[in-house]
Amino acid sequence: MSSNLKESIERLQEAFRSIMRVIGPQLSEPVPGLTGQQYYILYQLEQKGRCTVGELADSMCVKPSAITAMIDRLDKHDYVIRDRDEEDRRVVHIRMTDGGKDILSQAKQKRQDTLQQHFSALSPEEMESFVSCFEKLALAVHAPKKE
Template identity: 45%
Template sequence: MTLTNKDTYSQRFQMALFTLLKRIGPEQHANLGVTGPQFYILMCLHREGSCKASRLAELMEVKPSAITVMIDRLVSHGLVIREADEQDRRVVLIGLTEKGRQVLEQVKEKREEIVTQHLSCLEPDELHAFIQSFEKVAQTAQATKQGAPRETC
């Protein structure tokens, strides 16, 4: 493969990925009152359980001040709660509320519906090859991120 072909494949991949994410992102959150980053926080809390804001900032690779603003919005919408750690009352943990769990499930269901719809254009063998290839690219990206795997939710 020549450099020109690699560049073309890279550009085509980037454009296709951008188009897909641009389409799926807003659609999955529509009418549920959460943004993409807020959904990611809900997902992290679901997987990690209650945790400190600094842990969420670390998982999202943002500054603690940025995560505080997002958490404030989620608290005001009743999706997460701040609570004192039972082991150390000085520590404040962020946890999901029941409403937060419901919104998380609704977004996940909507996302599943949207992705399934978009993948329906592929034949079963094409879908299998696509998923295998995409997983391989994702694994490579995970393994090569500055020489160490990135911790994600």
């Protein structure tokens, strides 16, 4: 690794830590009582309509048992409903309730407001460059590894 790349990565890591110390807590609980992980589950349900516990676990790279505990808390607040599959009773589908849709909408707005507040420090050109770099990195991360 070149010294310039190494130095740039160190600067990036320090800047990222500094930013996340401030923004992280604001994003991790966008509305009281809804954790970042619960937000992500509701977001996934909004995107897909309904999912099994296994599908949610895969999307979050965690074990199904971890998702089950999160689903229990979401269910307790009436944000999700569990439905048994009619053909295979062992399969349980999770879907969002109207209450879940409402809390997700509130959380998305809060996250949008928070990010808008902080990203307003960038010019439109800087923001476009920043987003383009992140999109390029996202593609590189998901590209097949060369051997």
